[in-house]
Amino acid sequence: MKAQQHNPLRWVRRCGAVAAVLALTLIPAQAQEVVDIQCSPSVVVLDSVASGDWLTVHTDIPLSAVDTDEPIYLNGVLVDYVKADNRGNLVAKFDLTELKALLAPPSTVLTLEGTTVEGLAFVGSDTVGVVESTPRVEPPKPKTQIMSRQKAQLKGQQLAQLRLRLADCE
Numbered sequence: 001m002k003a004q005q006h007n008p009l010r011w012v013r014r015c016g017a018v019a020a021v022l023a024l025t026l027i028p029a030q031a032q033e034v035v036d037i038q039c040s041p042s043v044v045v046l047d048s049v050a051s052g053d054w055l056t057v058h059t060d061i062p063l064s065a066v067d068t069d070e071p072i073y074l075n076g077v078l079v080d081y082v083k084a085d086n087r088g089n090l091v092a093k094f095d096l097t098e099l100k101a102l103l104a105p106p107s108t109v110l111t112l113e114g115t116t117v118e119g120l121a122f123v124g125s126d127t128v129g130v131v132e133s134t135p136r137v138e139p140p141k142p143k144t145q146i147m148s149r150q151k152a153q154l155k156g157q158q159l160a161q162l163r164l165r166l167a168d169c170e
Helices: 008-026 096-100 149-169
Strands: 032-034 037-040 043-045 054-062 081-084 089-095 107-115 121-131
Touching: 037 107, 037 121, 043 096, 054 096, 054 107, 054 121, 089 096
Parallel strands: 032 121, 043 121
Antiparallel strands: 037 054, 054 089, 081 089, 107 121
C-alpha cells in the first residue's frame, strides 16, 4: 500500500473558497461610527417657503471630532454651514431648496455622512415628513344676521310702536 503524501496545496485548493469567504467576513469593512441626528424642520412643505431657507441637522457627535476639511453630505447635498451647539455637538445646515428636489411625500429618510478627525466615516439618519402643499384654511366668514320677512315686519312694527310712545311723551 502506498503511503499518502501530505500535499498542502491540495488542502488550499479544496478549502480555498471556504477560507476566502471566512477571511472576507473576518476582515472588517471600513469602520464607521453611527451618530444620532435630528432634522429640523421635521416636516417639509414642498411648495412653501414658510419652513425657511435651511434644513438643520442636529447631531450627537462633538464638532471637535469632525474633520470639517472633508465634505459633509445629507443625501448627496453638500453642507452649507457647520457650527457647534451649546453642548459642542455638530450642527449642519443645508440648503432646503436644493433638498426639496430629493424629497417625496409622505416621508423621506435623510442620511448625514462625514468623516471624523481620526479618518473614520460617520453616518446618521432621520425621517422627515413631506407634504406637497399646505391646505388652505379660509378664515371664518363673519356671521351675518339674515332676518326673515316676518321678523323684519315684526321689528318694523315694534319700532313704529316705540316711535309713537316717544311722540306721546313729548
